[in-house]
Structures are given as structure tokens and as C-alpha cells.
Amino acid sequence: MSPTFSPENEPRRLAEDAATVAEQMQDLGTVFSLHMQKFAQEHGERTRKAWLDMQPLFGGFSDAAKQGRILDDAKEYIRDASERTVLTLDVLRERGNADVAHQAAGTPPVLIYDYEIVMDAHDFERPANYMLLKIKPAEGVEVFDWKRPYMIIDPRAGHGAGIGGFKADSQVGVALHNGHPVYFVAFRPMPEPGQTMADVMRAEAEFVAEIRRRHPDAPKPIIVGNCQGGWATLVLAAANPDISGPLVINGAPVATWSGRRGENPMRYNGGLLGGIVPALLAADLGGGVFDGVNLVSNFEQLNPSRNFFGKYYDLFVDPTKGRERFLEFEKWWGGYHFMNEAEIRWIVEQIFIGNKLSRGEARIEHGRNLDLKAIRSPIIVFASYGDNITPPQQALNWIVDTYADEHEIKIRGQRIIYMIHDSVGHLGIFVSSSIAKKEHTEVTSTMKTIEALSPGLYEMHIDKQIGDGVDAEFQVSFTERKLTDLERIDDNRDEERDFAAVARLSELGAELYDLTLRPLIQASVTEKSAEILRKTNSSRVQRQIFSDQNPLMKPVAELAQKTAQQRKKADPANPFLALEKFWAASVEQSMDMIRDMRDAAYEATFFGIYGSPMMKRIGEPQAFQRVHRTAKELRFLPEVQAILLGVERGGFEEAVIRMLILLAESRHEVRRDRLERSSHVLSSNEPFASLGPERRAALIREQAVIVEFEHDRAIDTLPLLLKTREEREKAIKVTEFIAGSVEEMEPHTIQSLQRFHAALGLSGLALPKATPDPLTEATAKRALA
Structure with a gap:
């Protein structure tokens, strides 16, 4: 703690400030160095590849000119590109129509499985927009009531439910294939009036109780939480210690101040975008409802070349082949859902800006604290180095923050197992067929033995594969780890002190907003204006503008049908196709270069502001770590x-x-x-x-x-x-x-x-x-x- 300002303390404070400024300059130098190294390595390699690709590209045009077919190739390419444009527009039209139909149906889960509604929290004493679904196995798949049931909690982070089971090779598919009854926690688009995160937690606890009533002879259910559903699962288990079945936490951001310099720009949003005030303002303009499309936009900005260009170009390359896959994913990606103001406020204050859940300070409601030490269930955490939304540090550092050391984990009888993938992205953790066939399959098959582990911290390794295809088996081991092993996953946690000032300023900003602008904004918003704001959101408009609701799109279906009948692909050796691919690669790289420069400026700006002596002092009341018992005290x-x-x-x-x-x-x-x-x-x-x-x-x-x-x-x-x-x-x-x-x-x-x-x-x-x-x-x- 810095000394109180007084004349006699001034030399000491000046010395501290000078040390802080020196540290700030060092941080800025580190940030720029890391970004420049990354920029030079990635874009240097891509530029080198582009130069190498230019030689055969020019060679193709030279050969075509020598053979006198350059004009014929140009005509063929224009015809082929025109046909692909029509077919691509038709796929976008289908996406728009699917969005309209999906919304008209109430945006149901995008599960590929049939299901029945077991419980609807709308009817509970404290209503919530959550439902418990029982998944019906496909024909030929047998499940057994005596086997441990699964309850999968999908993320409610802007999108609708279903990502954990919208492919045959999925978390749902793996559990069903192994004979386990599977239940799925889904939610409707609009929250119930006055719904809070405490109401959601109670609803999920009721769901677990109902599953146990239905399977009295089975072991306690396995609860799988994906992304937002992951930290919701930890909240559920911490608030209800009697829930002691295993927990599987996939790609869940819990220690949200954590991350590596030069890699995780999303964690700086709170400090650079005004803390919690933008979320409160968005909820007020929405008539007390926060539009999940704002969260989706944040995810899209992390990789704009992919989300705004790459996925559309991949479709354009072969619209017929890519149609089904594109529409399948876009149905989930466009199913925007909503939260109450109280829900988004709790999430931002307790987790993303306050980082309170990780540090043992979170409250689910007044007078009810959440302590992750209270969880009695074995916990399996799945993270990935390729995840730019929830890096491994955010998925795992809560363990370091919660326990004094690995001995305390043993003393409390806890079993925590973690597994880190080398490269899969955030959505791949839940969606990838290869992950389902390997990692999720092994986690499922290991569940029957996990409770026989001695208490402690373990890393799970899939050492080698034996056999191929559906008959493949994997040799799995559990290596006992120390908390220092987790600390080495991070580069340095010193910069997390800078987020303390963000948390405090966010609280002050929320108070100021509550007392000044908020009453005026709430008084001026009507139900009609909130609806107009939702409908005119650019993410919704750019989808619906391609649907049949736009009169200009109606001729596209007939034109696409004729085009498909007359379709004749261009010769793969056509040099203009190679030029197109070269152009597309250059567009993606240009967008990635802009993104990387933006991220570098973003991170440098954050440390330039919050690494200053003034911000350090502002953040001091929030820059604490949980007090841990010593080994002697634990004894x-x-x-x-x-x-x-x-x-x-x-x-x-x-x-x-x-x-x-x-x-x-x-x-x-x-x-x-x-x-x-x-x-x-x-x-x-x-x-x-x-x-x-x-x-x-x-x-x-x-x-x-x-x-x-x-x-x-x-x-x-x-x-x-x-x-x-x-x-x-x-x-x-x-x-x-x-x-x-x-x-x-x-x-x-x-x-x-x-x-x-x-x-x-x-x-x-x-x-x-x-x-x-x-x-x-x-x-x-x-x-x-």
C-alpha cells in the first residue's frame, strides 16, 4: 500500500512513481516487441509464400498467352464466377430465410436430435427462461437408465442453445454412443421479467435434482458446461455443494484478468470501452433487455478476416459443396438471444471486469457468497492454446487463485484434472468432430474411474492412439501436478494489477451513470423504440437483406435453379482461378495485418493508461489476492x-x-x-x-x-x-x-x-x-x- 500523501512522504512516493513509470515503459516495450515478433514471423512467412505463389501464377498466364487462349480463359472465368455468384447469393438467401423461420419458431435449440421437454423453469416459483430437455437417441443407439446421466449446459453468450449437439460427432453424440442418458439445458430467446443469475442457478439445481429422481440407481449426473455454461456450472456447484457428480468445464473464462501479453486482446475491452457502462446503456436502450448480438460482435471482431470475408469466400469457391456446412453453422451463429439488465450486470461485475469469482469475492445474491472451495465434485477442465476467447490462463488460473497449493486440494478431498489442447479454437472445443472423437470420448470413458483417483491436481494426457476409426482406442494417463506447473502456463501475472483500476473505475462509472444519465434514458425509451433498435442492428439487417423479405432477392431462387442445371465449372488450370485465390489470400492477409496492428495499439494503449502511477493508486483497493491458509494452518x-x-x-x-x-x-x-x-x-x-x-x-x-x-x-x-x-x-x-x-x-x-x-x-x-x-x-x- 502506498503511503498517505504528506510532505515527509513525498520523496518516497516520488521514488515509487518513478519505479512504476519504469515498469510501465518496460511493459510497453515488451508489448511492442512481442507484437512485432509475431507480426514479422506470421506475415513474413505469408508474404514469402505469396511471392512463391506468384511465379506459377505468372507462368500460367504466360502459357495461356503463348497458346492464344487468354481471352477464352477470361470468358470461361467470368462465366464460372458469375455462376458461383448466383449460387452464393442463393445460399445467402436460404440463410436469411432460415433465420426468419428460426425466429418465427421461437429460436429453438439447433440440436440435430429429437428431444422432449422434461422441465420448464417458466413454471417455477422464481421463473427463468431455461428448459431441461431429454435427448432421444438415434435409431440403433441404446441408452441405459442405470448408467450415469449427462446434463450439458450450453453457453448463453449471445447465441442460442444447441452447439454441444448439432453434429452427430459431438458431446451429446459421444455420451449417447456410450449408453448414457443425456439431458440438455436449453433456453428461450427472451428472459423472464425480473430474471436474475440466482434464478438461473436455482433452475439448474432443480434440473439436476429431477435427473437424480429419474435415475435413482445411477451415479450422480455428470454436468458439462461449455464456455459461459462452464463458469455457470462452477457457480451451480459452489452454491449447491450437494451436487457432487463430476463437472466437465470446457473453454470457460473464469480468471478473466489472466492472459499472455501480445496474445489476448479481448481482456482489455473493459478498460478501453468504458467498463460496465456500455452494457448498462445497451440494456436501457433495449428496454431493460441486453441484446446478445453485442456479444457476438465482440467475438467477430477478434478475427474479422474470417468472419467478414474468409467464410464467404470459402462458400464462393464452391457454393454447392459448401452450402450445407455453411447453413448448418450459420443457423446457430445467427440465433441471437437476450439477457436482463440484472444478468449482464452480474456477469460483467462479478466475472469479466471484477474477476470476483476467481478471487473468492463473488455473490450470487445479497448475503450469499460463492466460494469455489465449497465444490465437492471432481472437476475436469478442458482448454486450448488455440483458443483466443478463453486462453488456458483464464480457464485454469482460478485454481491458483482459489487454493494455497496442491496440498490444500488434497486436504479438501478435491480432484481437479486439466487437459490443454495444442491448437483447437474456442468453438472447436464444443463443435469439432475430431475433438469429439478423441478428447470428449476419452473424458466420457474416463468418468467411470475418475472418482477412484486420489485427491489432488492432475494433468490428463492422451499418450497414443491404438487403431483407427470407430475402433480407435487411446492410452490415457494422469500426471500429478503442482500449482507452480499451472503458473508456468502464464508468462507473468504482474500486469493483472492494472485491471484493478479498471474494476474500481467501472464501479464508479456505474454509480455515476445510475445517478445521472440512466433516469433520463430509461424515461425516453419505449417498447417500440427498443424493438426498432433490435431490428435495425447491422448484424440482423445484413442477414435479412438477403432473405425473401427483400423483393430484389426473389428472382435469385429461380435464377440459381437454372444456373445449377446449366452449371459448368471452369478448368482448374485456368490462370484466372489462381489469380482469384491469390487475391483472396492477399485480402485476408491485409485484414489480418490491420487486426494485428489494432491489437498492438489496443494493448499498448491499455498499459499506457492503466500502468501509470495514478491508475495504480486508484486500483489499490481492488488489487488484492485471496488470503490463503498456510500448510500449518491447514493442519x-x-x-x-x-x-x-x-x-x-x-x-x-x-x-x-x-x-x-x-x-x-x-x-x-x-x-x-x-x-x-x-x-x-x-x-x-x-x-x-x-x-x-x-x-x-x-x-x-x-x-x-x-x-x-x-x-x-x-x-x-x-x-x-x-x-x-x-x-x-x-x-x-x-x-x-x-x-x-x-x-x-x-x-x-x-x-x-x-x-x-x-x-x-x-x-x-x-x-x-x-x-x-x-x-x-x-x-x-x-x-x-
């Missing part, structure tokens, strides 16, 4: 002390679980086959099967705490848990069965097993190739009896 938590008093108490179940945790600690990596054996023993074989999932989870947590704080005593007291030689031999055999073949064991694993033998007074480890499951026969006999 003396009442619940930890109660567990440690039981180090000498227990029986066969406690002893086996303790030895498995000790083995996992010695390995630091768990392969899925070992995890599957552990899960099978702990969930299917007696005496573990009778424990039930809640008691089993409690035992795993208790023994993890004992191993964490009393490692040596945990081993030395094993004889007190296993009193007879028969029990000791059986417990060792179960442990060796799960550990697997000795050829696959690491030296630490063998040493741990030998120490167990010594502590229990048994002969040394015989080092067998494989040990059969010693509990299977006993369980079978008990079942027959």
Missing part, C-alpha cells in the same frame, strides 16, 4: 485434526484405500488401466461396494489427509487396521492387483509395496507378472448366497 483445521486422530482406527477398507493413495503418491502418474482396476475394486467388489459413493468418497478424503500429514505413521499403523494375517494378505493382494504387472511398475512403486509387506510382517514382494483380483471370487460367492 490445524478442525476437520483435519478430527481425521488425524483416526490414523490408528479403521479396518480392511481404510487400509486398502490408504495403501492405494500411498502408491499413487509414489508414482506421481496414474495410467487409466490402473485407475479402472481401482475403480472396479472400490465400486463393484465387497466390502467396498456396500459403502456407497458418498462413504467411499469420504474414506478416500480421510486417508488422503492422513497420508498428506502423517506419511510414515500411515504406513506404520497399517497393522492396527489389519489385525489378522488373513486380512493382511488379502489387502496386499488387492493392492498388488491394482498396481498391475511388475514390468510396468516404477522403482518407487516396488519400494512402497515392499515397505507395506515389512510393516504388515509379511514375506517380501514376490514380484509376480500379474495378480488376479482376490475379491472377485468372494464377491461372486456372496452374490450367489
